[in-house]
Amino acid sequence: MRTFSDIKGMPVYHQNGNMIGFVQDLVLSSGCVKGLLLDSKGFFQRHKIILLSDICSFGQDGIIVQNDCHLEEAKARSGYRLQTGKKSLVHKEIVSASGEKLGLLEDVYFSEKQGTIMAYELTDGFFADITVGTKTIPLDKCQANIGKDVIVLE
Numbered sequence: 001m002r003t004f005s006d007i008k009g010m011p012v013y014h015q016n017g018n019m020i021g022f023v024q025d026l027v028l029s030s031g032c033v034k035g036l037l038l039d040s041k042g043f044f045q046r047h048k049i050i051l052l053s054d055i056c057s058f059g060q061d062g063i064i065v066q067n068d069c070h071l072e073e074a075k076a077r078s079g080y081r082l083q084t085g086k087k088s089l090v091h092k093e094i095v096s097a098s099g100e101k102l103g104l105l106e107d108v109y110f111s112e113k114q115g116t117i118m119a120y121e122l123t124d125g126f127f128a129d130i131t132v133g134t135k136t137i138p139l140d141k142c143q144a145n146i147g148k149d150v151i152v153l154e
Contacts, residue, residue, distance in 0.1 A: 001118050002058065003107045004082055012038055012063045015056060020065065021048065026108070028080040028089070031144055033115040036063070037074055037081065047074035052115045080146060082108060089146065094122055094137070097154045103135055105151065120144070120151075 004026050012020045021038035027049055028034060035051040054069035080087045094102040103122030110117050122135045137153065145152045 001109050001111055003109050003121065005107050007036075007058065007063065008083075010061070010063055012036070012050065012065060014069070015064055015067045020050070020071070023063065025084045026082040026110075027074075028082065028117075031117055031139075031146075033110050033117065035072075037084070038071075048072065049074050052112075055112070058112045089151070091123075092146075093150045094120060095150045095152050097152060102137065102153070106134060109136070117144075 007023050008025075010023045012023060014020060023036050024039040024047065025037040026033050026035075027037055033052055035049045036055075038048045038050060048071040050065055050069060050071055054065050056064045056066060080089055082088070083090045089105055091104045091106075094105055096102055103124050105120055106123040107121040108117050109119040109121065117139055119136050119138045122137060124135075139153075142153045145154065
C-alpha cells in the first residue's frame with residue numbers, strides 16, 4: 001500500500017528500458033484506481049493513461065510496465081483525477097453520512113495490485129496540519145460516494 005504522493009513525478013519505463021513518461025496523476029473510477037496519468041516525454045506529446053493492469057511493478061525509484069502495454073490518450077471523461085482537471089478530488093470536502101465535516105481530501109492510500117483505495121488522508125488546513133497533523137480515514141468499513149460538491153462516507 002502506498003500514497004499517490006509517493007509516486008507523483010516517478011518515471012515510468014517499459015520492461016525493455018525505454019522511458020514512457022512521468023506520473024502526473026491518478027485516474028479514479030468507481031472508488032478504484034483505474035490507471036496513471038502520465039506526463040509524456042517530448043514537447044508536443046499529449047498526456048497518456050496507462051492502465052493499472054499493465055503495470056508489472058512499483059519500485060522505489062520507478063514504475064515498470066509491460067512492453068506491449070496500451071497507452072490511452074487522456075480525455076476529460078476518462079474518470080476522476082486526484083489532483084488535475086475539472087474533476088479533481090484534492091481539497092474536496094469529506095462529509096460523514098450523518099453530515100459531519102471530516103476535512104478536505106489531501107491524498108489517497110491505494111493497493112498497487114488491485115487498485116482499491118484503502119484510506120483517505122484528510123487535512124484541516126496548513127496550520128492545523130502543523131499543530132495537529134493530518135487524519136487518515138480507512139475505507140475498509142465505509143464506502144465513498146463522490147458527488148459534485150462533496151464526498152460522502154457511508
